[in-house]
Amino acid sequence: MTAGTAARRSDATRAAILAAARRRFAADGYERATIRAIAADADIDPAMVMRYYGSKERLFAAAAEFDLRLPDPAQLSRSGYGRALVRHFLERWEEDGTFVALLRAAVTNDAARDQMRDVFAGQIIPLVAAAAPADRRVAHRAGLVASQMIGLAMTRYVLALPPIARMSRDDVVAWIAPVLQRYLTRPAPPSTADS
Amino acid sequence: MTAGTAARRSDATRAAILAAARRRFAADGYERATIRAIAADADIDPAMVMRYYGSKERLFAAAAEFDLRLPDPAQLSRSGYGRALVRHFLERWEEDGTFVALLRAAVTNDAARDQMRDVFAGQIIPLVAAAAPADRRVAHRAGLVASQMIGLAMTRYVLALPPIARMSRDDVVAWIAPVLQRYLTRPAPPSTADS
DNA sequence: GCCGTTGGCCAACAACTGTTGGCAACAGTA
DNA sequence: TACTGTTGCCAACAGTTGTTGGCCAACGGC
Numbered sequence: 001m002t003a004g005t006a007a008r009r010s011d012a013t014r015a016a017i018l019a020a021a022r023r024r025f026a027a028d029g030y031e032r033a034t035i036r037a038i039a040a041d042a043d044i045d046p047a048m049v050m051r052y053y054g055s056k057e058r059l060f061a062a063a064a065e066f067d068l069r070l071p072d073p074a075q076l077s078r079s080g081y082g083r084a085l086v087r088h089f090l091e092r093w094e095e096d097g098t099f100v101a102l103l104r105a106a107v108t109n110d111a112a113r114d115q116m117r118d119v120f121a122g123q124i125i126p127l128v129a130a131a132a133p134a135d136r137r138v139a140h141r142a143g144l145v146a147s148q149m150i151g152l153a154m155t156r157y158v159l160a161l162p163p164i165a166r167m168s169r170d171d172v173v174a175w176i177a178p179v180l181q182r183y184l185t186r187p188a189p190p191s192t193a194d195s
Numbered sequence: 196m197t198a199g200t201a202a203r204r205s206d207a208t209r210a211a212i213l214a215a216a217r218r219r220f221a222a223d224g225y226e227r228a229t230i231r232a233i234a235a236d237a238d239i240d241p242a243m244v245m246r247y248y249g250s251k252e253r254l255f256a257a258a259a260e261f262d263l264r265l266p267d268p269a270q271l272s273r274s275g276y277g278r279a280l281v282r283h284f285l286e287r288w289e290e291d292g293t294f295v296a297l298l299r300a301a302v303t304n305d306a307a308r309d310q311m312r313d314v315f316a317g318q319i320i321p322l323v324a325a326a327a328p329a330d331r332r333v334a335h336r337a338g339l340v341a342s343q344m345i346g347l348a349m350t351r352y353v354l355a356l357p358p359i360a361r362m363s364r365d366d367v368v369a370w371i372a373p374v375l376q377r378y379l380t381r382p383a384p385p386s387t388a389d390s
Numbered sequence: 391g392c393c394g395t396t397g398g399c400c401a402a403c404a405a406c407t408g409t410t411g412g413c414a415a416c417a418g419t420a
Numbered sequence: 421t422a423c424t425g426t427t428g429c430c431a432a433c434a435g436t437t438g439t440t441g442g443c444c445a446a447c448g449g450c
Contacts, residue, residue, distance in 0.1 A: 009417085010427065029303040031226040035408065045429050050409060107302045107353055108224040120356055143350060143358035144370055150354070151346020155338060158302055159345070161315055163338035174384035175339055179374050189369035204447085205397060230438065240399050245439060 014052050016042040021063040026097035030060060030105035030112060057111060064102045064115060068092060068123045073130040081131050082181030086173045089149055093157070100157050103150070120146055128184065137188050144183040152176060209247050211237040216244075216258040221292035225255060225300035225307060252306060259297045259310060263287060263318045268325040276326050277376030281368045284344055288352070295352050298345070315341055323379065332383050339378040347371060 020041035024033035035056055039046040053059035069092060076084050093099050102119075105112035120142070128142040152172070155164040164172075215236035219228035230251055234241040248254035264287060271279050288294050297314075300307035315337070323337040347367070350359040359367075 008426085013427080029226075031224075032303055034406085036406090046408085047410080047430085048428070051427090056408065104302050107299055108227055113354055116354055117356060139358040140362070140366075140370075143356050143362070146356060147346040147350040147359055148343055148374075149346070150349050151342040151344070154345050154349060155342040159308055159311055161312060161338050161341060163334040164342055167335070167338075171335075175335075175378075178384075179343075179377070182374070183370075189373075203396085208397080229436080231436090241438090242400080242440080243398065246397090251438065 010052070013042070013044060013048065017044065017049055017052060017059075018063055021059055022097055022101055025060060025063055025105055026101035028104075029107070030109040035059075060105065060109070061111065061115075064098060064105065064112060066098050066102050066115075066119060068099075068119065070123055070127050073127060076131075078131075078185070079181075081184055082177035082179070083173055085145075085180050086149075086176045087169070089152075090169050090172060093153060100153065103153055104158060132184050133187075135188060140188070141183050145180055148176065148179055148183070205247070208237070208239060208243065212239065212244055212247060212254075213258055216254055217292055217296055220255060220258055220300055221296035223299075224302070225304040230254075255300065255304070256306065256310075259293060259300065259307060261293050261297055261310075261314060263294075263314065265318055265322050268322060271326075273326075273380070274376075276379050277372035277374070278368055280340075280375050281344075281371045282364070284347075285364050285367060288348060295348065298348055299353060327379050328382075330383065335383070336378050340375055343371065343374055343378070 017038065020038045021033070024038045024041060027033070028037075035049050036046050038059075039049050042049075049059060053062060068089075071084060071088055073081065102112055102116060106116040107113075124146055125139060125142045128145060129138045132138055132141050152164070155161045156167075156172075157165075167175075212233065215233045216228070219233045219236065222228070223232075230244050231241050233254075234244050237244075244254060248257060263284075266279060266283055268276065297307055297311060301311040302308075319341055320334060320337045323340060324333045327333055327336050347359070350356045351362075351367075352360075362370075
């Protein structure tokens with residue numbers, strides 16, 4: 001019972017539910033992804049989902065745990081941050097649907113939106129802090145990076161605007177990398193609220 | 196009956212429903228904005244909403260009709276496109292909630308997503324075609340502009356990431372304008388699929 | 391005065407939602 | 421063998437949703 005790492009027969013079911021949940025949340029968003037649909041995908045009774053995850057909210061929390069696994073900036077050349085970042089984002093996003101699920105759900109679900117803010121505060125800001133010059137604009141710069149990357153995810157995966165959705169990875173990198181590089185390293189433009 | 200422009204007594208109700216619908220769709224997205232809530236906001240019976248707009252889908256279509264009212268590029272200096280565009284987007288978005296409603300709904304509702312694509316194809320692409328050099332990359336450039344602007348709308352209004360949501364309009368313009376300018380006018384970077 | 395039209399509300403329907411409790415089949419242990 | 425805990429399914433609940441039909445009051449032209 002308290003066997004810690006002992007493999008239970010139900011572990012496979014648990015995992016199947018989680019995988020189905022990720023797929024549904026990514027494809028349909030939080031409200032339209034129903035427990036019944038997730039259960040059907042996993043070939044299991046809806047009651048099982050409740051038994052193993054307690055509620056829809058907690059199932060989502062488990063399905064949307066997301067680590068960007070950002071590279072260590074110390075490993076990168078300062079002039080190559082932009083390229084490396086865009087390429088990493090694309091690969092990480094297309095590896096599984098978790099990020100798109102989180103993004104889609106964050107638009108209508110408060111818990112998902114809070115989790116999105118946590119990803120930003122806990123993963124993007126620290127990276128930018130290490131990569132950007134030590135001015136007082138780290139949070140601004142991180143926000144700008146996030147705005148371009150979230151816009152890319154929206155237009156490429158969610159809205160699927162044809163020119164962006166059809167672009168090759170290399171083209172995306174070639175166009176977007178210089179923008180990230182600019183947000184990360186260019187001196188701040190003149191501002192009405194300079195400190 | 197066929198009086199065309201004659202003011203009917205019900206016009207005020209119709210308008211109240213539409214205004215409430217826009218507010219609700221913008222705040223809650225398509226599925227969470229219920230007919231009952233919209234009707235309550237408009238101080239009216241839910242059945243009225245159905246009588247005047249037929250169905251929730253058609254109500255949304257009426258509420259989400261959106262014209263960016265983009266400026267005529269012929270009126271702008273070529274070097275000032277970026278600034279003018281960012282400023283225009285911010286003003287237009289904050290003027291009413293229609294665009295945010297459309298964006299929020301487009302994430303989970305197919306009709307809204309299609310309408311978003313129409314706005315892109317019918318309003319963004321033509322503007323970029325007039326402003327950008329006559330290379331074969333007009334659709335690409337327009338998509339990139341859209342990716343940055345949609346990302347800005349997402350991080351500023353929907354996710355409300357603190358650094359972006361709190362930025363002054365002038366700061367947003369100062370940071371984003373050069374990026375749009377680049378997408379519009381810079382020569383295309385080297386590509387794996389050059390024509 | 392009358393009467394058709396319009397504007398509005400109420401009550402109800404059928405479908406679907408997350409969620410719950412009870413019951414059967416099975417595994418492992420003694 | 422009997423016992424105990426796990427794994428699973430079925431049926432049902434209570435609430436909410438979009439949507440509909442019928443009824444009532446107020447208007448406007450005659």
